[in-house]
Structure formats: structure tokens, C-alpha cells
Amino acid sequence: MIYKTNEAKEIRLFSKGWLQDLKLKEAAAAKLEKLKATDFKQKAKDTAEKIKNLDVKKTARDFMYGKPHEERRLGDLYIPGTGLYKHREWRGVKDTMYYFNNIWLYNYAHMVMDIMKGGGLVPFLQGTLRYRWMGQTYLTVMHWFDRGLEGTRGEALRASAWHYRGMVSETIRQFMRMFKADTRYNGEGNEVWKNTISHDETVSGNIFYGWRDRMDDVALQMIPYFVTCHVNNHTVLNYIDAAQSIGLPGDPCPMCQAEAGIFVLNDVPDYSPVVVTSNEACDGSVGTSILQDWFLDRPLYAMPQPMRYDDPLVQKHCQEEIEGCWRFIEEQTGQKMNWDEYVRHAEAFNKLTEFEHEKWDVAANTDYYPITGVAQALYRIYYSQDGDRDIWHFVDRKVKRIIEKCVTQKINSFPKTRHRVIAWSCAPLYYSHWCTWAYNCWGLNCIINMDSLMFDQMLRTDTYEHALEDLTWFNEKAPMRAMAVGGHEHIFKLWEYMERFNCDMVMMYDQLQCKGMQGVHGMFEDEFRKRNIHAIWLPHALPDKRTVSRREIRQIINDYMFTVMHEEPLDPTLLDFDDNDSW
Numbered sequence: 196m197i198y199k200t201n202e203a204k205e206i207r208l209f210s211k212g213w214l215q216d217l218k219l220k221e222a223a224a225a226k227l228e229k230l231k232a233t234d235f236k237q238k239a240k241d242t243a244e245k246i247k248n249l250d251v252k253k254t255a256r257d258f259m260y261g262k263p264h265e266e267r268r269l270g271d272l273y274i275p276g277t278g279l280y281k282h283r284e285w286r287g288v289k290d291t292m293y294y295f296n297n298i299w300l301y302n303y304a305h306m307v308m309d310i311m312k313g314g315g316l317v318p319f320l321q322g323t324l325r326y327r328w329m330g331q332t333y334l335t336v337m338h339w340f341d342r343g344l345e346g347t348r349g350e351a352l353r354a355s356a357w358h359y360r361g362m363v364s365e366t367i368r369q370f371m372r373m374f375k376a377d378t379r380y381n382g383e384g385n386e387v388w389k390n391t392i393s394h395d396e397t398v399s400g401n402i403f404y405g406w407r408d409r410m411d412d413v414a415l416q417m418i419p420y421f422v423t424c425h426v427n428n429h430t431v432l433n434y435i436d437a438a439q440s441i442g443l444p445g446d447p448c449p450m451c452q453a454e455a456g457i458f459v460l461n462d463v464p465d466y467s468p469v470v471v472t473s474n475e476a477c478d479g480s481v482g483t484s485i486l487q488d489w490f491l492d493r494p495l496y497a498m499p500q501p502m503r504y505d506d507p508l509v510q511k512h513c514q515e516e517i518e519g520c521w522r523f524i525e526e527q528t529g530q531k532m533n534w535d536e537y538v539r540h541a542e543a544f545n546k547l548t549e550f551e552h553e554k555w556d557v558a559a560n561t562d563y564y565p566i567t568g569v570a571q572a573l574y575r576i577y578y579s580q581d582g583d584r585d586i587w588h589f590v591d592r593k594v595k596r597i598i599e600k601c602v603t604q605k606i607n608s609f610p611k612t613r614h615r616v617i618a619w620s621c622a623p624l625y626y627s628h629w630c631t632w633a634y635n636c637w638g639l640n641c642i643i644n645m646d647s648l649m650f651d652q653m654l655r656t657d658t659y660e661h662a663l664e665d666l667t668w669f670n671e672k673a674p675m676r677a678m679a680v681g682g683h684e685h686i687f688k689l690w691e692y693m694e695r696f697n698c699d700m701v702m703m704y705d706q707l708q709c710k711g712m713q714g715v716h717g718m719f720e721d722e723f724r725k726r727n728i729h730a731i732w733l734p735h736a737l738p739d740k741r742t743v744s745r746r747e748i749r750q751i752i753n754d755y756m757f758t759v760m761h762e763e764p765l766d767p768t769l770l771d772f773d774d775n776d777s778w
Contacts, residue, residue: 257287259288259289260288261290261348264610264635264765265765267284267635268768269284269346269635269766270766270767270768270770270772272284273772273774275772275773276775276776277777278772278777279338280341283341284346290348290349293352298340298356299337299340301360302360303337305360309363309371310367314375318371318375318380321374322370322373322374326462327430328419328423328430331429331430332426335426336363339426339778340359343569343627343631344631347608348608350597350600350606353565353597354566354594354597354598355567357593357597358566358574360590361574361589365578366422369417373464376388377465377466378465379465387466388465388466388467388468390410391411392406392471392524393412393413393467393470393471394470394471395416395473395483396415396417396421396580397473398473399579399669400412400414400580400581401540402471402498402517402520402670404536405533405536405537406524407536407540409533410530413467414581415454416457417581420434420450420454420738421624425573425624428626428738428740428778429740429778431453433456434454434459435449435452435738435739437460438452438455439452447482448709449736449737449739449742450624450738453738453739454483455482455486458486461490468494469495469523469524469528470487471495471496471520471523471524472484472496473500473673474497474499484497494523496519496523496524498519500671510664514663514667517667517670534659538656540582541583541654541666544582544654546588547578547583547591548651550591551575553595555643558642558696559642559696562609563601563606564608565606565608567630567634568630568631568634568641568642569627569628571644572618572641573627574590575644576647576649579649609634611634611638611765612634612638612640613637613638613639613640614729615640615642615698615699616633616639616640616641616642616702617644617693617701617702618643618702618704619701619702619703619704620678620703620706621704621709622735623733623736623737625735625738625740625745626740629733629745632769635769636769637762642696642698643698645704649672650673652669652672654669683718686715689701699729700728700729700730700731701723702730702731703730703731704733704735705733705734705735706735706737707735708742729759731751731752732751733748746772746774746775749770
């Protein structure tokens with residue numbers, strides 16, 4: 196063919212190439228349609244085969260009651276890379292409806308009610324917009340329920356959920372009290388501010404019972420720090436970095452670093468004219484108190500606790516410290532302690548302790564204990580540090596009925612238990628729900644936690660001397676004080692509690708930045724070998740998930756169960772998944 200011009204030639208060649216591309220595209224499209232048709236036929240054929248082989252009775256049973264433990268495949272529910280759910284778990288008709296109505300809807304409704312009761316939407320919105328921990332943590336609280344209750348059915352679902360309900364309600368009461376008293380929004384010296392006592396989270400609320408009829412007490416770090424670790428493991432990292440940014444070393448306990456960082460960033464409401472601090476549980480806490488005094492610039496009373504807390508020689512001194520705290524509050528607030536009010540709350544708190552002992556008896560001696568390890572531990576730590584509140588009695592009444600039902604009807608809420616586990620030492624705050632995962636994946640049932648055994652003291656009220664003596668003992672049995680740094684004879688009570696709760700395995704928390712616990716690591720190793728006890732060392736850094744991630748913790752447990760115990764997982768889909776970006 197003769198082209199008259201180069202331009203015409205290029206047009207012809209372009210057209211030819213375009214037509215060729217078009218033919219190729221048409222051929223590919225036709226092939227794709229053919230493949231789709233074939234694929235559709237194959238899928239239809241597979242579906243027909245499945246329907247043909249369908250066990251109608253089993254399908255109906257799975258729908259009504261949920262799949263058996265080994266068939267749940269809970270790991271398939273997660274969105275890759277997050278550990279968040281694609282959709283909620285189907286627990287059977289009854290339990291799914293219970294979760295939706297009595298946990299999800301019930302808690303959302305009562306959270307709104309608690310907010311309105313605590314002061315209304317205005318202070319709530321002010322606090323949410325002003326304080327980082329509020330917006331990052333408590334708006335996602337129902338995911339906390341999902342993780343802690345994952346895989347639970349029947350009475351375990353109900354009893355454990357009530358524990359979470361109590362903690363959520365009391366959390367709202369505390370942060371709403373903070374926001375109502377906050378001088379940033381309500382003016383210096385407002386009435387709520389004048390009638391609120393702030394204190395370290397490790398100073399028990401029992402100390403302040405004598406003022407509960409006119410004043411209220413709220414822990415400084417319980418809501419901005421402690422609870423946030425469990426709900427959203429990202430929140431406190433910012434505070435740890437803030438503490439180090441002013442030149443503080445990075446090797447002390449990250450719990451103390453995070454607590455200090457809150458004040459470095461001025462991320463705590465100004466809600467009280469006074470502060471009561473403690474040295475519990477170590478020298479790092481003393482450093483935190485110094486920073487609190489520096490940043491808050493408020494009258495402060497330091498109420499130290501002895502390292503060897505059970506030495507009778509220090510009891511008189513500790514009683515004088517508590518009396519000094521009471522005088523400090525009276526002098527600073529002008530409000531006298533009401534002895535009758537102290538007695539009323541102390542006796543009410545004894546009821547909580549009595550029921551706790553009943554729970555321990557059921558957990559230790561039967562298979563009918565319907566509470567997950569994480570729900571039991573968090574609830575116990577929370578209410579024993581917080582002190583007597585109406586919500587704890589409400590929850591205990593609900594749980595008592597469930598436990599009585601389980602015992603009388605012999606209901607085993609954890610029938611796949613392979614090993615009864617006791618968790619010892621200081622726990623990873625960013626992964627308190629590991630025990631829920633451990634049961635679902637391996638059948639490891641965490642019966643009791645070391646921190647659950649703290650504050651185990653009845654409070655006598657017959658005389659002032661007896662009341663002060665018991666309150667002193669109670670205060671010294673604070674979290675981590677009694678066992679972790681109270682002397683090696685107390686940390687080695689592990690063997691006694693293993694026998695008491697009929698446990699055959701230890702989950703040994705290894706807080707990498709706790710100098711006290713690192714000092715007895717080798718002694719524990721020797722005892723485990725001597726006693727032929729299966730113990731899994733679980734390294735962590737309290738609130739800082741960057742040191743050891745949750746995924747690494749699971750892998751350590753997986754490796755032990757495969758290589759030492761020679762066991763296979765109940766749910767293989769839970770063996771490995773990435774939840775680094777999840778709450």
C-alpha cells in the first residue's frame with residue numbers, strides 16, 4: 196500500500212494497532228465471561244453438594260446454641276492487622292440476644308444515665324474535648340467488653356459482664372466528678388472542687404470513709420492511667436514519652452513514668468484542693484509523688500508504707516501516718532472526720548470482702564465458677580482500691596444469684612479446661628484479656644491472679660483502736676506491696692495459693708523493668724524445677740506494649756504448649772494474628 200504522506204501512514208498504523216488491541220480486549224473479555232460462567236457453574240455445583248451433605252440437625256443446633264468450642268474459629272472474625280471484628284460472634288440465639296440487649300444496649304443506655312446523673316452532657320463534652328485519655332479511651336469502651344467476654348457462653352457471659360458493668364459505672368462517676376470540679380471550666384474554688392479529695396490510685400478509698408457524707412474522693416491516676424491501659428493500649432504511650440522528654444530516665448517502672456507523664460502534659464483536671472500520695476509500691480512511686488507535688492502545687496500529704504509491711508515494729512508508725520492523713524484533711528478542708536460514717540462504710544465493705552471469699556471458695560473447690568480470669572481480677576483490684584460504693588453491692592447481688600445457680604445446678608462454664616492456672620506477680624496492663632484468649636485457644640483457665648488476693652483484710656469497727664489497726668493492715672496489703680515487694684516470704688506464697696486453688700500451672704508475669712521482681716527471678720526458676728511445676732514466663736512492661744507486644748506474648752504461650760506440653764490448640768485460628776493497631 197502506498198501512503199501519500201507520512202502523517203497518513205501514522206494514522207493508518209495507529210488505527211491498525213488500535214483495532215488489534217480492541218480485538219485482544221474483546222477476546223479477553225469473552226474468555227473472562229466464559230471463566231465466570233464456568234466458575235458460577237462450579238460454585239453452584241459446590242453449593243448443591245454442600246446442601247446435599249448438609250446436616251440439618253447440626254446446623255439448627257449450631258444456630259440455636261452456637262458452634263462447639265473446637266469449631267468456632269474465632270480468629271476468622273478479625274480484620275487482618277487490627278484484631279477488630281468483621282462482625283460480632285454468633286453465640287447461639289439466647290446468648291447473642293442476651294449480649295445485644297442485656298450487655299450492648301443495656302450498657303449504652305446506663306452509660307448515658309450515669310453521665311446525666313454525674314452532671315450532664317456539658318461537663319462530659321468539655322472533658323472529652325479537653326483530655327486526651329477521655330476521647331481516646333472511653334468512647335471505645337464496648338470493645339473492652341468484646342475482648343474480655345470473647346467466647347463466653349451462658350452463665351460465664353452473664354456473671355463476667357456484670358463485673359464489667361460495675362467498673363464502667365464507677366469509672367463514669369469518677370471522671371464526671373473530676374469534670375464537675377475542674378477549675379478550668381467551673382472557676383477556682385467552686386463548691387464541688389472544695390469538697391473533693393484527690394489521692395494516689397494506690398491509696399485505698401477506705402482511708403476517706405469518714406468524709407463520704409459531705410465530700411467525695413477520686414484517685415488521681417485510676418481513670419486517666421490505670422483503666423485506660425486495659426481499654427486502649429495506645430493511650431498511655433504518649434505519657435511515657437512525655438516523662439522521658441523532660442530528662443527522666445527510661446529504665447524505671449513504666450507505670451510510674453506514665454503516671455508522671457500525665458502531669459507533664461497537664462492532662463489531669465484540677466479537681467481538688469488537696470492531694471494524698473503514697474510510696475506504693477516502690478521508689479518509682481516516690482518519684483511520681485515528687486512530680487505531682489511539683490506540677491499540682493497543692494497541699495500534699497505523703498503517706499508512706501513500709502517495705503517489710505508485716506513487721507510488728509512498724510505498725511504503730513503506720514497507724515500514726517493514717518491519723519496524720521486524717522488531721523491533714525481536717526486542717527486543709529475544715530471538715531471533721533465523721534466516725535459513724537467511717538463505721539457505716541467499713542462494715543458495708545466487709546460485706547464485699549465476705550462475698551469475695553465465697554467466690555474464692557467456689558473457684559478453688561468446684562468446676563462451677565462462672566467468672567473469667569480477667570473479669571475477676573480487674574473487678575477485685577478496682578473495687579478494693581476504690582472502697583465501698585453502691586455499684587459494687589448491686590453487682591455482687593447479681594453475681595451471687597448466678598454463682599448459686601451454677602453450684603446448685605452443677606453448671607460448668609469452662610468445660611474445655613485443660614489446666615488450672617494461677618497468674619503471679621504484676622500483670623501486663625495492656626493485655627489483661629490474655630487469659631480469655633488462652634482459654635479459647637488452649638483451654639488454660641486462669642483461676643486466680645496475685646493482685647486479686649491483695650487487700651484481704653476485714654475491718655473491725657468495735658473500737659477506734661481496732662479500726663485503726665485493721666485499716667493499717669489493709670492499707671499495707673495494697674496491690675504489689677504485699678507480695679511483689681513485701682519480702683521474698685510473701686512472693687513465695689505462690690505455692691500455698693497454688694494448692695489452695697488447685698492449680699497445676701503458673702503464668703509467671705515477668706515485669707522487665709521491675710528491679711524487685713527481677714531480683715528473685717532465679718529463685719523462682721529453682722523452685723519451679725524443684726517442685727516440678729509448669730510455669731510460663733510472660734515478659735512485659737506493665738503499660739508499655741512496645742517492649743513486648745501482645746502477639747509476642749501469645750507466641751511465647753504457643754511455643755510452651757507445643758514444645759513442652761505437647762498439646763494441640765482448641766482453636767487454631769487464634770494461634771497467630773496481628774492486633775498491634777487495635778485497642
